[in-house]
Amino acid sequence: DSGVTQTPKHLITATGQRVTLRCSPRSGDLSVYWYQQSLDQGLQFLIQYYNGEERAKGNILERFSAQQFPDLHSELNLSSLELGDSALYFCASSTAQGAKGYTFGSGTRLTVV
């Protein structure tokens, strides 16, 4: 167990629907990152939050949004889902020292049908 908890592990939903993925960071970590992993694109950075505030944004679609709550857990909201959104979504957390303390959760596998 890495200490980063992601729920749900699997999600199957229909096109056009909206889903919420949840991430609880490792205890003491202030920074949360969301990544999307698909077969042909590898791990793509979506967004980062640090202590409740958005810190960096990657190639995140406008249909996607995220937030980090006061208890530091984070949610990634995906709406108007398309078949191409099917992927593994990973959350990672880190200390203020960053990369050396970067820990990934086990991911949420999203299938859009």
Add this chain to the structure above:
Amino acid sequence: QKEVEQDPGPLSVPEGAIVSLNCTYSNSAFQYFMWYRQYSRKGPELLMYTYSSGNKEDGRFTAQVDKSSKYISLFIRDSQPSDSATYLCAMSPAGGAQKLVFGQGTRLTINP
């Protein structure tokens, strides 16, 4: 052109072989270089961490960074079937809480 290029493989070698995995990058600002190992249906886990140029060794694993060539490598000695996984290189321009830029990952199989 992607910031980080990594041959996706797949790469298949016999047990005991020396494995060489490589990444090239284009952003000269990258200073921190990492290798992650990802088993099927699991999250990536940090394997090696290197700052700037040079070599770092940890057991059977050696990471090399050549900033002048924008080229990093991971060597696995005496490879074992349990080393079968996808290996991803990752890098960032600075320390602290920064996003990482990943290569596509190389799928490695070690055959007994």
